[in-house]
Amino acid sequence: MKIVKYIALILVVAVMFFGWKYMNKLEAEDSARIRKLYVQAEPLEKQKQDLVAQRDALPKQYALEFRDYATTQILFPKMENQIYSGAYPLMRERNITGVLGISPTTYPDNWNTLTKEQLKALLADGWGMCMVYENAWGDWNYFFQAVESLCAAYELSVPTTIYYPGNDYKPEDDTVLKEHGIQTVVVNASDGRSSTVTDVTGDLWFTGAMPWGYTGSDIDLQLLARTDGANMTYVMTFDETWFDPKTGDSKNTQEEQSFKAFLDSWKEMLYFDSPLDSMEQLKPDSSIFINTNDKEQLYELYLQELTPDQQVLLPRFRSTTYEQARDFHLQALENSKEKQAELDGEIAKLDAEIADLDQQLSEIYAQWNASKKK
Numbered sequence: 001m002k003i004v005k006y007i008a009l010i011l012v013v014a015v016m017f018f019g020w021k022y023m024n025k026l027e028a029e030d031s032a033r034i035r036k037l038y039v040q041a042e043p044l045e046k047q048k049q050d051l052v053a054q055r056d057a058l059p060k061q062y063a064l065e066f067r068d069y070a071t072t073q074i075l076f077p078k079m080e081n082q083i084y085s086g087a088y089p090l091m092r093e094r095n096i097t098g099v100l101g102i103s104p105t106t107y108p109d110n111w112n113t114l115t116k117e118q119l120k121a122l123l124a125d126g127w128g129m130c131m132v133y134e135n136a137w138g139d140w141n142y143f144f145q146a147v148e149s150l151c152a153a154y155e156l157s158v159p160t161t162i163y164y165p166g167n168d169y170k171p172e173d174d175t176v177l178k179e180h181g182i183q184t185v186v187v188n189a190s191d192g193r194s195s196t197v198t199d200v201t202g203d204l205w206f207t208g209a210m211p212w213g214y215t216g217s218d219i220d221l222q223l224l225a226r227t228d229g230a231n232m233t234y235v236m237t238f239d240e241t242w243f244d245p246k247t248g249d250s251k252n253t254q255e256e257q258s259f260k261a262f263l264d265s266w267k268e269m270l271y272f273d274s275p276l277d278s279m280e281q282l283k284p285d286s287s288i289f290i291n292t293n294d295k296e297q298l299y300e301l302y303l304q305e306l307t308p309d310q311q312v313l314l315p316r317f318r319s320t321t322y323e324q325a326r327d328f329h330l331q332a333l334e335n336s337k338e339k340q341a342e343l344d345g346e347i348a349k350l351d352a353e354i355a356d357l358d359q360q361l362s363e364i365y366a367q368w369n370a371s372k373k374k
Helices: 002-065 082-093 116-124 140-153 171-179 217-224 254-264 295-304 308-312 322-373
Strands: 070-076 099-102 128-132 161-163 184-188 198-201 204-211 231-235 317-319
Touching (some): 070 217, 070 322, 082 254, 128 322, 184 322, 317 322
Parallel strands (some): 070 317, 204 231
16 A cells, blocks of 8 residues: 555656646746747837827917917007107117007098108008908098098008998998908997907908007007917007196106006017927926916916016017908918928827837737747
């Protein structure tokens, strides 16, 4: 019996020994397969990760290329003579131009309006002009004929922009506007329209206008400066609180000081060079907690958290005529289309390369799985 037990024990040990050797052999073969798999797959996996990182970073990189400046105008719809002695010097000091309105009742050398010489001087300094709609004329053709005759008499180019001071604009006007060469329509935004309306319908570009000192104008201007291709018009008229109606002299009142402050608020946001300059995406450190709902205070705190270099790169807007603003807006639309097509093409190219690597990796893993089953 003892011999039988010894033989059984020897057999068990032999089975365990050869089983252990067999398992070691399988593990060694698996390790070899894994090493081979790693040698084949690791470079491809790394290449894929790099391509995925490139693809995911592209939208942020292209965000800089999408940047286009907003534009704005100060419109003087009544062509008052105080513009030349009062507003013009203040604006010229700050490199800000304006736009002058002309209509059958508002034109040079009329009562309390600019002289022809003053008007020409402003236009030579970069100011623009636009028609001011007057619904009392009823018939569009009479209105346009009157404006065109005035422009011819004063040797002026007929404006391609019309401003509606009231809420008189109707979509059915579009046909006659285009027939008379109108390209830009400035609508009153105080009836609930967005003050930075920028919409192109056919050949017409629409934008919004607000009184220059309305509540919230500073915040809207800051938002405007961060909206690519947007535009906003501030409408400016004078009254007796600023000028003495008899002498035309400035009274240096709160109205005038408010306008100076309004112009000064533009200084850090005005841009004078390229309308397509690249800039960083700016925001304070995410760890900063600002406990306020006040928009103006929030904006001031936001600026304080930016470095001087970052503040230099803050978005900007341009002070322009309507013709320039329309061109910039259309450039912004075209730039956006081009850059989006370029971005989509780059992403598609990387996606194709990633898909090719995925196919190669799938084949390697399939071969490894097949070899395991043998």
